[in-house]
Amino acid sequence: xxxxxxxxxxxxxxxxxxxxxxxxxxxxxxxxxxxxxxxxxxxxxxxxxxxxxxxxxxxxxxxxxxxxxxxxxxxxxxxxxxxxxxxxxxxxxxxxxxxxxxxxxxxxxxxxxxxxxxxxxxxxxxxxxxxxxxxxxxxxxx
Numbered sequence: 001x002x003x004x005x006x007x008x009x010x011x012x013x014x015x016x017x018x019x020x021x022x023x024x025x026x027x028x029x030x031x032x033x034x035x036x037x038x039x040x041x042x043x044x045x046x047x048x049x050x051x052x053x054x055x056x057x058x059x060x061x062x063x064x065x066x067x068x069x070x071x072x073x074x075x076x077x078x079x080x081x082x083x084x085x086x087x088x089x090x091x092x093x094x095x096x097x098x099x100x101x102x103x104x105x106x107x108x109x110x111x112x113x114x115x116x117x118x119x120x121x122x123x124x125x126x127x128x129x130x131x132x133x134x135x136x137x138x139x140x141x142x
Contacts, residue, residue: 003135009132014045015136023105025102028106029106031124032112037127039110042136077106080110081114095116123139
């Protein structure tokens with residue numbers, strides 16, 4: 001397990017970019033952390049590391065549940081499970097199909113709610129510290 005500390009959003013985003021660049025596809029990154037911990041900021045960096053050219057278009061898919069971003073290496077899916085309560089709801093979103101795409105990079109926020117079988121590449125826990133500091137624990141799962 002690796003531990004990182006970031007001081008602001010830009011450092012958090014850059015960490016995400018570095019982490020994603022080390023992964024091969026298919027890739028699944030699970031993000032955990034309280035509301036406002038910085039999951040979406042880290043997801044922007046991850047998306048950029050997976051090849052999404054303009055990370056500013058990456059935003060939390062809280063209401064759409066799954067956002068798709070094209071990249072040269074294949075699709076990048078950004079998933080938010082915050083509003084979902086059951087495995088049945090997860091199936092109804094098509095998440096099971098997303099998880100099976102061979103060239104996909106999938107980033108899941110609120111991963112503690114994931115009830116579908118999945119083999120993650122990384123599992124990341126983000127904890128808010130003082131001011132904008134974030135403590136980030138990264139576990140490689142492959």
